[in-house]
Amino acid sequence: MNFIKIVIKYILRLISYRSVQKADRFFNILYTHWVKYSFASFGGNSYLERGLRLWNAKFISIGQRVFIRRMGNLSAWDEYMGQQFQPKIEIGDGCSIGEFFNMSCTNSIVLGQNVLIGRWVTLIDHAHGGNGEEELEIPPAERNLVSKGGIVIEDNVWIGDKVTICANVYIHRGAVIGANSVVTKDVAAHTVVAGCPARIIKTALK
């Protein structure tokens, strides 16, 4: 018994967690090569992790050196309950999107270059219906999808964990969005915002 235990111990030590994570990376590369032809465009050295929920990849463009982590949701809706849409998702070169994100589009979501996004981030450019009393008596999933406007995130923006970006928001270059923020309004360049709803915390020193 002791002998078997020692043998098992040594085998386990031989196969380190690092080598298994590398193997996992290999399967992610295979996954990327399989899925990439479905996209509108897919740049070189971009990399998707498995566990992605993908919907209508033909409306989604991925730049070069993009890194999209596991278990996200990437959906472009051209049709919902009889409504027709022309969605467009563009993810620029060098963007990195953290695990467990939720990006859902009926209008347009455009990310510039080198945007860094944390975990559990929501980017949705539409809502289930308006706020009239009659509409609020309809089951939310059966209300019309309404987009107040698309989302634009310019170059070098850094978005923290658990941020939610609402429709009709333009985030200018170099902005920083603090963790757990809800961004409902445009954010100026080189500005740090945080809170729920997000307010200006700091403006960059010139």
Place this chain on the structure above:
Amino acid sequence: MNFIKIVIKYILRLISYRSVQKADRFFNILYTHWVKYSFASFGGNSYLERGLRLWNAKFISIGQRVFIRRMGNLSAWDEYMGQQFQPKIEIGDGCSIGEFFNMSCTNSIVLGQNVLIGRWVTLIDHAHGGNGEEELEIPPAERNLVSKGGIVIEDNVWIGDKVTICANVYIHRGAVIGANSVVTKDVAAHTVVAGCPARIIKTALK
């Protein structure tokens, strides 16, 4: 080598990501049929995705056409560290619960019909102990579970991503809960609330 590459490419294109997601749906249906007999009741055309953490399904009733997405936690506690409870979770017809939710009950959580819930939503009707200084010196996991009251969510409520609903909260019909909100008080019908803690943003026009 080139020939093999081309063959692989064509096989990959043949098996699209959509067909694999459909296959995944098939396994989810199998999973649903396997688990459903454990529930107190389980309506027709309801559908659970895999990755669910389920505890004491015998205290949980699921209506018809309910859609519960992957990787959630659905727990009803009848016993915790020697304490006894009579939990009750009821999920009404047509409800849809997003991925990665956390629903934990020692008292009662009741969802009406057609409630739409986003991702990463927490519904917990109990807390680990009170706020007395002596109690706060006990390890939180060993404090008594205390419920200030159950959670009721009426028909047609729409709950955004990353919302937390606290104990003793009654959300009336047609309310909308903004993303990242923490709901600590009752919400009136046809009202939009948001923030941390949640405050009224809009009341429906009549």
Place this chain on the structure above:
Amino acid sequence: MNFIKIVIKYILRLISYRSVQKADRFFNILYTHWVKYSFASFGGNSYLERGLRLWNAKFISIGQRVFIRRMGNLSAWDEYMGQQFQPKIEIGDGCSIGEFFNMSCTNSIVLGQNVLIGRWVTLIDHAHGGNGEEELEIPPAERNLVSKGGIVIEDNVWIGDKVTICANVYIHRGAVIGANSVVTKDVAAHTVVAGCPARIIKTALK
């Protein structure tokens, strides 16, 4: 056909979801025994769930009876883009960390005993660069990692779901951090804080 249906039904009922979850626990124990030798130290009866993203376990110490749930990210960075760090993560006896957490360290993260942490909690002791205008023109992932200070969480602290703990924060014993909070400042002992940013809600009665 009916006969086959009945047979399948009975087989499904025989293998309950509980027994499968127990089997899953067994695989988690195997996983723990495989990974534990990579850590700086790993106490008895501690338990890791699979789906963990682990980086540089040699800088991480785990106490006894620690329970770390699935799908988290546990990273200690000794090197990033040419910068050198001496990270240190210490998790005390009896700590419990919920699913989907994100703990990332270049400086020091120290948890005392019996800390209870909810789901989707972020603990990061560093940031991507400062807030100077020139720096904000650099891609965030290429900015230098800066730590304003380590994170210390003392004994018996209870942290709710979706909390974010920022750098240079000291949370004293027996504190309670409400769900969805962003903790940017030190928290006194036996104090309840909540909000975004977190503010004092209650101080324990003596």
